[in-house]
Amino acid sequence: MRQPWRLTVVGAVFLGFFAILVLRLWYLQVSSLEDSLDSAESQQLSTxxxxxxxxxxxxxxxxxxxxxxxxxxxxxxxxxxxxxxxxxxxxxxxxxxxxxxxxxxxxxxxxxxxxxxxxxxxxxxxxxxxxxxxxxxxxxxxxxxxxxxxxxxxxxxxxxxxxxxxxxxxxxxxxxxxxxxxxxxxxxxxxxxxxxxxxxxxxxxxxxxxxxxxxxxxxxxxxxxxxxxxSIDLHMQTVLEAALVDGMSLSVEAGNEPVRASGVILDPSDGSVLAMASVPSYDPTLFSDGLITQAEWESLSETNALNNFAIQGNYAPASTFKVVPYTLALIRGIYPTIEQDEHPGQQDPSDPTSFFCDGTLQFPNTPLLHDWAAHGEVDIHTSLQVSCDMYYWGIALQIWENAGDLWDENLLQDWARELGFGARTGVDLPFESPGLVPDREWFQYHQVKKDGLVREEGGWAGGDVMNMTIGQGSLTATPLQMAVAYATLVNGGTFYAPRVVDEVVDIKGTVVFRNLPNIVRKVDIPDVTVDSLKEDLHGVVAGPRGTSRVAFSEFCGADVRAADCESLKQVGGKTGTAEVRVALTEEDEEVDTAWFIGVAPLDDPRFVVVIVIEEGGSGGGVAAPTARAILQYLMEESVTPIRSGGENTE
Amino acid sequence: MTALSIDLRDRRTTGRPDYVLIFAILLLSAIGLVMVFTVSAPRLEADGFSRTSAVLRQSIFVVAGIGVFIAAAAVSDRSWRLSTPYIFGFTLLLLLVVLSPLGIERQGAQRWIPLKIMDLQPSEFAKPAVIMALALILSPAEESRMSWTRIGRALALLAVPSVLIFRQPDLGTMLVFTFVAFVMLFTAGTTLRQVVTMVVIALVILVSAFQLNLLKEYQLDRLTGFLNSNSDEHALTTNYNQNQSQLAIASGGLFGRGLFNGALTNLAFVPSQSTDFVFTAVGEQLGFVGAIIVLGLYLLVVWRLLVIGVAARDRFGMLVATGVAAMFGFHVFVNIGMAVGLLPVTGLPLPLMSSGGSFFLTIAFSLGVCHAIWTRRSPVPGERRLMS
CATH class of the missing domain: 3.90.1310.10 (Penicillin-binding protein 2a (Domain 2))
Structure with missing residues (x-):
């Protein structure tokens, strides 16, 4: 029995080993339990x-x-x-x-x-x-x-x-x-x-x-x-978009190369946007899965299809702008007199607004200025119906010559700004363009900056105001701005901020946001001026000399004479043909952007329709028939196919 | 009179199996199977495999292990002593095969011989072979008369498999050899002076090996690579494994979180948890109480092995039983010490519980040989012949 002591030592060593393990386990499992539980728990959670x-x-x-x-x-x-x-x-x-x-x-x-x-x-x-x-x-x-x-x-x-x-x-x-x-x-x-x-x-x-x-x-x-x-009415939206596409087709048939078309239907009684479109369009679904391909992206970028030209397009409004000098002339009594001594006796002596338009204006050291047609004798009313440029040039010269005397030089600009030009309308959509109302200050600023926006020689001149009265030159406006200006004029002077959204309702059904009609300002405009404007807008579509009478001649259908068409009596409008490129030689094609702005019903305006067909041709020939189809729908007439509104119209 | 009474008592007990040892072995194996099942089933299920595939494979090893135990226990201790040189030689052969192109390398260590049913790990089989060979060399010595020559022969014998295993490399097995040899030399009767001298020499060799850069850099890399090789496919660091393991055990608390309720082990947060870190599953799911029961069962096995050593009828049996007890206890201590964060990760599996075939069969064989020594023990405990 001499050996077991060695084995006992071995056993004791192992007992010691195991005792260490037991102590360690006690320390880990019993004495420090709380901390480790939290730590172990958090490891397996993922938020x-x-x-x-x-x-x-x-x-x-x-x-x-x-x-x-x-x-x-x-x-x-x-x-x-x-x-x-x-x-x-x-x-x-x-x-x-x-x-x-x-x-x-x-x-x-x-x-x-x-x-x-x-x-x-x-x-x-x-x-x-x-x-x-x-x-x-x-x-x-x-x-x-x-x-x-x-x-x-x-x-x-x-x-x-x-x-x-x-x-x-x-x-x-x-x-x-x-x-x-x-x-x-x-x-x-x-x-x-x-x-x-x-x-x-x-x-x-x-x-x-x-x-x-x-x-x-x-x-x-x-x-x-x-x-x-x-506030969008999808039925109107459908009609508007279909009309824009048809209008572009019509423009192509007429030999033009339209780039795009845009349009707005606005309720002048409260500023609601009823429809708004820009063609070409895009499919927003392309963006919702985040998988838009490079090719798709490029093709959308090439045509600017992602831009809403109804609020982003800066266009020369051309003759559709004439309602601005027209109303100003009526309110302030500014009527043209230029070159009238060349045509003695050809005016109505009882009418101070009477004017003889021979189609040309001559200024010293300047090429002969051409109206788009010789209109003969016009007054303030027919000048709008036939869209006589000379008449408005005359108004511009009256303003120019009496500036600083009877009124401020910026009389026309101020009136235009009152009606919403040169500033964002405040529509609840992003990236709206403010357009531009040029004046001497703006002109000189850019002349000094030499950024190419204005000519380098000469100062701000009467010619610039002349250009502006017919909606050309540096003046630009978006289709929505035009709609708002017309809406303000025909509703008697209430400037509503246009709006797209009516209300926002949360998941429980509570209205969390209500976008009430927003009156930005009251524009002082006499009722007689409003009535006169409505009458002359009607003259544009139905008068014997109206620039869009052809486009509207079958408003109630081919078998109803325009004079007998009751709903047409409630329709007014204005054409516009903006010169994009002037034909300098015989072979050159003149390129124009076609405008039409319609108003209905005239007694109690509920719709202002704006149509722009960029590089699409003439307003009366292309834009007017396009707007006519929409106005037919709005006036509950049967919509007839969009056909040309005639050649040689403004 | 006295002699007669001893005779009668010993005749009654001789040949009777050690039921306590067998009970502890079977219970540990069973707990091992449950643990392997709880940690493997959720993961296998999540991966779309059968829940039971891992535990079934381990069950086959357990059944085979029981067979090996019975067979080893049936052979007489003398036959084991006589066949020791052949067993040792065969093991050396296997170790050579591992290093030949027949062996396969994993995680930077060449340690396995691929067979159809399982990959053999000869370094495991070398453990009992070395114990038996050491016992054979040391058994003729007399108590406290251990000559330096005999010690030298024993160490020389140990060196042969050690070099082969060092080439693999398998640091864990070398640690086992060192510890087992030390315990066996002590038990065989070295003097205190001899013990101290050996410890000093071992330390000098170890320090100079590092100081003189005898280990080439790639060898160090392989050693450290081995140290880190316990991670699973996540290739996470050793620290991560141990921290996770410690955290899992700690969260078990007094009574554990229950089977399949372990937040970390069941959810595969602890790597290698059915092999090296199987004790983590015990700690988390069965708590302090369960861990103590498992530790108690291991202590029971070590105690019974030492009792077998005391009861062995010759010094060979005594030394084999002590060597096996040392190997078994060392594995348990190092493995659990690693799981609770006391010792560095060395990759020693937990006897009877860690999944894996070679080591389970090795342990079964070693315990079987010890049991053969028990059933043929001396009629008078402690009294044995020097040579049979």
């Missing part, structure tokens, strides 16, 4: 943000213009993708979605480390099942119903609705926007993004070390965004 479904956009009759649908999408949470398996995931996703791996790798780089993002568009149930069954090849992957923006109208009303996209720098300054969000970029989506976007929710998942989700621990559901009801 993700749930995108709130974006609110719907409706027209005034409750027809859906933009909505949100749940679609199965592939979501990658890069926090859960081990770095060394990222390439494997990219390759597998490329195979699963049948897309080049470089695209997916680019997306990964784009969204950054630790981001959670969707890959590709909606996936089929089969694809989803496949991914789930082979989830070991897709670390950090989840397939979730994700809100997807849908635009059931596609290209229709696209400029009004807008689109959504990745936030820009300005968007990121907003506290509620994160780089991973998508924000409204344009149209109502852009200007009402705050109301539409809702509040995101969160879900806390239990996950294992490989990112496989085992269950939901806590869930704060997202609050969907509010629904926007617009």
């Amino acid at each position: 993700v943000t749930i995108e709130a479904p974006r609110g719907n956009i409706y027209d005034r009759n409750g027809i859906l213009m933009a909505g949100t649908e749940a679609a199965l999408r592939i979501v990658v949470d890069r926090k859960l993708v081990p770095e060394d398996r990222e390439e494997e995931l990219i390759q597998n996703l490329a195979a699963l979605l049948d897309r080049p791996a470089s695209d997916i790798r680019h997306l990964f780089e784009d969204r950054g480390v630790g981001a959670r993002f969707t890959v590709g568009g909606e996936v089929s149930e089969r694809t989803a099942m496949f991914a789930w069954e082979h989830i070991e090849g897709f670390p950090g992957l989840a397939i979730e119903p994700q809100p997807v923006r849908i635009y059931p109208l596609h290209e229709q009303a696209a400029h009004l609705i807008g689109y959504i996209g990745a936030p820009g720098e300005a968007d990121l300054l907003r506290p509620e926007v994160t780089p991973r969000d998508r924000v409204g970029k344009f149209g109502v989506e852009g200007s009402y993004d705050r109301q539409l976007r809702g509040t995101p929710g969160t879900i806390t998942y239990r996950v294992n070390a490989r990112g496989q989700i085992l269950g939901i621990v806590e869930e704060t559901p997202p609050i969907p965004g509010g629904s926007v009801t617009t």
Whole structure:
């Protein structure tokens, strides 16, 4: 029994070893339990943000213009993708979605480390099942119903609705926007993004070390965004867009090469935009899945299809602007006298507004000025109906010659600004252009700057005011500005800010925002002037010398004479033909932009219709028939095909 | 009179199996199977495999291990002593095969011989072979008369497999050899002076090896690479494994979180958890109480092995049982010490519980040999012949 002491020592050593282990276990498991429980628990939780479904956009009759649908999408949470398996995931996703791996790798780089993002568009149930069954090849992957923006109208009303996209720098300054969000970029989506976007929710998942989700621990559901009801009437919108396309076709038939067309239907009684369109258009769906191709993008950029020319197009308004000097002349009693001594006895002596138009004006050291036609004897009323340039040049010269004496030099400019020119109308859509009202100050500023906007020689001259009275020269306006100016004139002087959205209703049905008619200012304009204007606008479409009488001659149908057409009596309008390029030689084609602005019904105006067909030809020949079709619809006449409004019209 | 009474008692007990040892072995194996199941099933299921595939494979090893135990226990201790040189030689051959092109390399270490059913790990089989060979060399010595020559022969014998294993490299197995040899030399009767001298020499060799850069850089890399090789496919660091393991055990608390309720082990947060870190699953799911029970069972096995050593009828049996006890206890201490964050990660599996075939069969064989020694023990405990 001499040996067991050595074995006893060995046994004692092991007893010591085990005692150390027991103490350590006691320390770990019993004495410091609290801390480790928290630590162990937090490891297996992963909190993700749930995108709130974006609110719907409706027209005034409750027809859906933009909505949100749940679609199965592939979501990658890069926090859960081990770095060394990222390439494997990219390759597998490329195979699963049948897309080049470089695209997916680019997306990964784009969204950054630790981001959670969707890959590709909606996936089929089969694809989803496949991914789930082979989830070991897709670390950090989840397939979730994700809100997807849908635009059931596609290209229709696209400029009004807008689109959504990745936030820009300005968007990121907003506290509620994160780089991973998508924000409204344009149209109502852009200007009402705050109301539409809702509040995101969160879900806390239990996950294992490989990112496989085992269950939901806590869930704060997202609050969907509010629904926007617009003032748009989709029926009118449809008619407007169809008419613009037909008008462009008509223009092509007439040998022109129209670039685009835009139009507005505005309610002059409260400033509601009833319809607004710009052709060519785009499909906002292209942007909602974030998968727009380079080719699609380029083709949209080439035609500027993403721009809403109804509020962004800076056009010379041409003769449609004549209503501004016309009303000013009536209010202030400014009538032309230029070169009238050359035509003694050819005016009406009882009418101070009477004027003989021989079609040309001669100034010293200047080429002969041509009116677009020799109109003969006109007065203030017929001057508008026949669109006599000389008459308005005469008004400009009267203003010019008496400037600083009877009135300020900027008499016409101030009146134009009163009616909304040279400033944004304040419509609730982004990127509106203010247009331009030129005056001496503006002219001199740019002459000094030498930026090419004005001639280098000579000063601000009477000729510039002459140009402005006929809506040419440096004056520009957007179609919406024209609509607002006409609306203000025909409604008796109430300047309403145009508006596209009526109200926003939250998910519980409470109205959270109501866009009431907004009177910007009252423009002082006598009733007699308003009545005179309406009468002469009617003369443009129905008078014997009216520039658009041909286009409106069959307003009530081919078998009803215009004189017997009751609804035509309620229609007025004004043509405009803006010179884009003057024909210098015989072979040169003159290029014009066609305008028509219609008003109806004249007794109680509810619609102002503006049509612009850029480089489309003459206002009377092309724009007037286009507007006529829309006015037929608005006056509940049957819409007849758009045919030429005649050659040699203004 | 006295002799007669001893005779009667010993005749009654001789040949009876050690039920306590067998009970502890079976219970530990069973707990091991449950742990392997709980940590592998959720992950296998998530990956779309059968929940039971891992535990079924381990069950086959357990059944095979029981067979190996019974077979080893049936052979007499003398036959084991006589066949020791052949076993040792065969093991050396296997170790050579590993280093030949037949062996395969994983995570920077060439340690396996691929067979159809499983990959053999000869360094595991070398453990009992070395114990038996050392016992054979040391058994003729007399108590406290251990000559330096014999010690030298024992160390020289140990050096042969050590060099082969160092080439793999397998640091864990070398640590086991060192510890086992030390315990066996001590048990065999080295003097205190001899013990101290050996420790000093070992330290000098170790320090000079590092000081003189005898280890080439790639060897160091392979050693450290081995240290880190316990991570699974995540290729996470050793620290990560250990922190996770410690956290999991700590969260078990007094009574554990229950089977399949372990937040970390069941959810695959602890790497290598069915092999090197299987104790983590015990700690988290069964808590302090469960861990103590498992530790108690291991202590029971070590105690029974030392009792076998005391009861062995010759010095060979005594030394083999002590060597196996040292190997077994060392594995348990180092493995659990690693899981609770006391010791560095060395990749020593937990006997009877870690999944894996070679080591389970090795342990079963070693315990079987010890049990053969038990059933043929001396009629008078502690009294044994120098040579049979």
